[in-house]
Amino acid sequence: MNFFLELFKVLGLTTYYMLESLVFLFVPKRKKSVSGEIVLITGAGSGIGRLLSIKFAKLGATLVLWDINQEGLHETSRLAGENGAVKVHAYICDCSKRQEVYRVADQVKKEVGDVSILVNNAGIVTGKRFIESPDSLVEKTMQVNTMAHFWTCKAFLPAMIASNHGHLVSIASSAGLIGVNRLADYCASKFAAVGFAESIDVEMRSLGKTGIKTTTVCPYFINTGMFDGAQTKWSRVLPVLEPEYVAEKIMTAIRRDQEILFIPRSLYVFFALKNIMPVKISVLLAEFVGAYNLMDNFKGRGKKD
């Protein structure tokens, strides 16, 4: 196509999509049903993974729950059952280990069936200055927060492609969009998770697999215990989020096929500015939102957790 014709088409469609988004602000999209879907959630043994499990259970989905924490998994299965889960299948799976992911994925396919909604949620954080972070933890962070997404996609995406039906959900972080002091490896792992999810989305579109949706979630701090001790600078603009609120937002985004979700909303403004402003202003903004000191009093989960 001629350059100007294509440009004209892009401008026309841009106007149309802007208007469409505006309409959706006032008349929200209908939420799709997840009843009967096979939903796999990694890191389902606590926090956001547990809350999402309960919410999917209430909506009639078949649950496949993965975690390394047996006790946590057991408790989530119990709560899912109490909340009307049709079927709950819990598996111990260390997502940081490729072969273990493939082995347990095969078991799931045999025992439950093809996963149609994959929620990559398991995550860890070290919370030290980069040069003080043990190499083993830096590696583990990349393995759990990023590479696990590769292996679960390799395992479950082919069946989604074959049926042109599925949903890939990546629980990333606002730390996947901005560098933060004492979170270098965590930020790297989350930037990578965001890039991976976006690329798979592009890959599915290029294959014409429009039935496979992606949702990437980038929340600020959530009060689950993972980031205990971390403090927010301006709690009115960037509050520490309540897990229940975040889980509900994630469910709505999944059920409306929303590609990207930032929580809270103020992040949309910060990241838009970060991307268009000169670097000096981005640095100023990072300082303003507290990116230098957020982790000064970080404790995280105790060893026992």
Ligand SMILES: NC(=O)c1ccc[n+]([C@@H]2O[C@H](COP(=O)([O-])OP(=O)(O)OC[C@H]3O[C@@H](n4cnc5c(N)ncnc54)[C@H](O)[C@@H]3O)[C@@H](O)[C@H]2O)c1
């Ligand atoms: N808590 C926050 O402030 C926050 C903010 C932004 C994004 N996130 C992200 O949200 C997701 C959920 O976090 P959360 O706050 O519920 O944390 P959480 O610690 O409550 O839950 C994480 C779960 O992942 C599991 N897990 C850890 N390593 C694993 C492994 N190798 N294999 C399988 N499971 C493993 C843990 O056992 C735990 O049950 C994470 O990806 C996290 O990075 C959290």
